[in-house]
Amino acid sequence: MYTDYIREFESICKMFDEARQKYPEFDRAVNEFENSEKCSKLAVKHFMLKPIQRIPQYRLLLQDYKKHLTSESDDYKDTEIALTIVSEVADHANQSMKYGDNLIKLLEIQNSLIGQFEVIRPGRCLIKEGILNKLSRKEMQPRMFYLFNDVLLYTTPVGGGFRLNNTLPLTGMKVIRPTKEDFQNEFSIISTQRSFTISASTSDEKEEWLSVLEETIAENIRRRSSYTSTKQSIPAIIDIDNIDFKLGTKAPVWIPDARVSMCMTCTSEFTVTFRRHHCRACGKVVCGFCSDCKAPLRYLMYKPARVCQECFDKLSAEVDELSEDCADAISPTSETGPSITGSAFSKSHLKSRFKGIRMGSLGKGIFSKRRPAVLNEVSANVEDAEMSGYLKQWTKKRWKKMWFVLKGKVLYTYKASEDAAADDSKVLLGYEVRIFSSWFQGIEPSLVFEIIHSGTRSLILRTESPLSRDKWISALRNATIP
Template structure:
């Protein structure tokens, strides 16, 4: 229970007490010589994203405190004793738990005020601007975590009401709900329905009797893929509109013109966003599948011009040819390239200029990546028997960076090696509870910030928290 209440607050406290606070205190001590708030915060800003986990858990934590305070007298007495201490300033536990939620926005406000009063020619001005960008990104990351948590909470609530497992999918985003009248297709009768609109589908439900809150039965589900909506005219029923999809068509009546327009706008926006994402996905998928799947050939009688250069075909000098990668009909000049196609056993086939450019580029990139990887592994010791290796940017401060070769060993416990050259290993860390522990033995090296560190340390066999 305690872990669920306080989430990763111990990691946040360690980061502040051991790294951020000493640097801020040092900054204040030398303030009259040169204010260095921008520099102090810049090297720590990436680590402020750890607040997202705490913020995401905040509502649940507050609910746990309330529940256990009501259920357990022992828990209630301990909390009361802590709150009565002079150190707590007569504030409740919930008030103190709110402080980390407000911390990152306060850093952002602090930097904005600092920049307003700092001369533009001050050496710290540019660093402070960069710090503000990094802190703002951390704030956005935290806000995004809050939004995702609220959305998931709402999905769970709707799942309780409708009992559809499909609702509780992290890819779903709840958009709108409300009561409307559904018009019968056979007569002029109207039945009350409760609609739930998501980014992927629309649920049309009817209320059912329940002793434990609102409950609904799903009458139909319409996918956003292929959905259309439009305003309709009905003499007996004002403020009507139609929602049609692959599964079903509904004619609905709102209580006012404004409500009808709001529903049409919300549904149309969901359709537009879905189509935009789907088109991007299809284009990306086509590029990925090029050469791996046999294409559908465009028939000769469907085109009269080359689909690449737009020159007209004729029976003698410009005959029709098919690109074996995309299936387009092109002339001989536009298909004078050959490349190995995976779907045809990597045999050479004629392809158009566009497909040749994509496929040849992909092949060259794969070969270059493979060659570079082999050379890197041969050059640096320990790279052959490792979980992960590659180049990262390394620096003892936020202004000076160098490219280093990093290796996570396959041993138990795993080691994190940092090489400046194939022969010189500048640092070695044991990857146990926290990567930050590697710095405790060497205070003089400052705080080392390694880009992409969070992604690197998310490997499952040494789950760490930063």
């Protein structure tokens, strides 16, 4: 009887759900019962699971009992037999319990979710959940993430529940690890619909999410490829891998406003009136003049959207290379995004969607600052820097946070970590790097250091940790000698 109950548990639950949908009377009765005091806020399915949960407890009880018996005891043989039987059933129950636990978890999520999404689906299980900060254009926003084996959900905590923000299928999803030490708790999620950067509260938490995400995405691909091959259709996987980083096929991660102080193309500095724009193809922050055009983007179902000049050129060159009857090759498919029916795109159709955006009467380049050429040589996000990161600089009687890059014996200073041009640069040859023996402006000596050269004003810098200070000092000292 137990075995039957356990074996059939999954289908019993399904039948129960169907009955609730089919018969409103029954559903009402169940609701009434679940809301009554004797249920203490537990669902009927919770109680249905109880007999299954009980068996492992019997096993523990019997094991414990056996320990207190000697082999001569009257009960010994019976206990052994009972233990064997219960163990067999318990192992079986374990499987069902995993299913049951998952089901209860999914039910809980469904109940706390505000928005249209059917959490309970055959074969779906919860892999990981937790609050992470999502970087938006302006700020960090706490979001509750639910990772299932087929989809990633993110929601906003409101009152007692969670309002659904978005549902991202794992198919075609990628995660990107951080490249800079200053952003070690961050990682990015790239998907066809939406891409963004996430910040965990610790490096360990970030590692955990990254490895679970990578594993689940890979598992999803394996499952899908075995599914498609048995159905004898074209393996969708190959297509997805090929288009992975092709421009316009996936939503780019938008670089947050605060990480850029100037246009990433022409280096004009942004002001309150000279505004930032995001390229919808590459995610860079550019000025209006450098993004005065629109191009049809595949992830937006070829709707024209603002792009930077560089992306415009690349995308229009791609379309020029297409043959005239390429509708199939470029039509959005359900594998890579929401599918559209009835409208295939021809080459001329696509070409007509490349457009200019009319700019005001202001002349281009009016905001661009004349800088010495050396400041344009290295960008703040350069990949092969010897050192890079935020430091606080003592200037005009206060600490100012700036981004520093040490590359080729030159120290560059930037207003923001993604700036294309530097604010200042110092060739370090002949400089001296000094440490402090006493507190400076309320900061303990182990966090401060000074870069000086006879005849020039010294640069006083401060780090967040003594370890980081020592790293900077040794790298800088290396740069002062030929």
